[in-house]
Amino acid sequence: MFRRFDAGEGEALADFLAGEPWPFHTGSQVDRADVLERAAQGFYDETYWILADGERAGIVRLFDLEDATPMFDLRISESHRGKGLGQAAVRWLTDRLFGEFAHVERIEGTTRQDNAAMRQVFRRCGYVKEAHYRKAWPDAAGHRHDSVGYAIIRHDWQTGDTTVPDFHDE
Ligand SMILES: CC(C)(COP(=O)(O)OP(=O)(O)OC[C@H]1O[C@@H](n2cnc3c(N)ncnc32)[C@H](O)[C@@H]1OP(=O)(O)O)[C@@H](O)C(=O)NCCC(=O)NCCS
Structure with a gap:
């Protein structure tokens, strides 16, 4: 279900990311050339395809892996949403x-306040709202939205x- 992005798949990744808008991301329209350039620079080295029946349904990119608090970017294509792939990806x-x-103590993610699906995914996967x-x-x-930050800590992952x-506390 999850397959590591291969350096030779830059074109497929560019097609995927530029193929539809991502309204909850800053810069909702991804530029193909930017993806190809970044892929060549290793930006997507820790990126995984989310596969549904062998089809590329989404991607998850992990970053800040050297930190105690890594983060991730998760995108499921519109036609594959609402089928549990987002939750499966966050659990995975x-x-x-x-x-x-062993050095990872927390995993963090931030999303726009009105991204109800992503917030539900966080909650379902044991992440707790920490920031607003x-x-x-x-x-x-140019409209400014609130954003919200969720995280899971190792203790909660281990114990439930x-x-x-x-x-x-004030
Ligand atoms: C956010 C996203 C990753 C979720 O992936 P997904 O595969 O659709 O998620 P799932 O099917 O696993 O779960 C979605 C949950 O949100 C719920 N949901 C969906 N839309 C909702 C809405 N408008 N209001 C409330 N809940 C909603 C679903 O009912 C489901 O919860 P449930 O299992 O309790 O019923 C996906 O919608 C996506 O890629 N969106 C665009 C990119 C994006 O916003 N990425 C996150 C950036 S931080």
């Missing part, structure tokens, strides 16, 4: 990062607990 990357990298950034996310039209942040 969470198991992989905690299972294979007001007017932090400008869209293509849900550790809630100590918000009311």
Whole structure:
């Protein structure tokens, strides 16, 4: 279901990313040439295809892997959404990062406040809301949205607990 992006697949990745808009990403229209250039520079070295019946349905790119808090970018093509692939991908990357990298203590992700599907994916996968950034996310039209940050900590991954942040400490 998950297959590592191969350096020779730059064209396929460019087709995938530039093939449809990503309204919840800054720069919602991806430029093909940018993808090809970045692929040649190794930007997608830790990127995995999400396959559905052998078809390229999405990608997940892991980054900041050397940090105690790696992050990821997840995109499922519109025709494959709502079938559980997003949750499967987040569970897979969470198991992989905690299972294979002993220095990883937390995994973090940020999304736009109105990205209800992604927020549900975070919650379903044991991630907890830690941050709320007001007017932090400008869209293509210049409108500024709030953004929200979720994370899972190693302890919760290991035990199944849900550790809630100590918000009311003032
Ligand atoms: C966000 C995204 C990765 C989710 O992937 P997906 O494969 O559609 O997700 P899943 O099918 O695993 O789960 C989606 C969940 O959100 C829920 N959901 C979907 N749209 C929703 C909405 N508008 N309001 C509330 N819940 C919604 C679904 O019901 C499902 O929850 P459930 O299992 O409890 O029923 C995918 O929609 C996507 O790639 N979007 C565009 C790119 C993007 O926003 N990436 C994240 C950037 S941080």
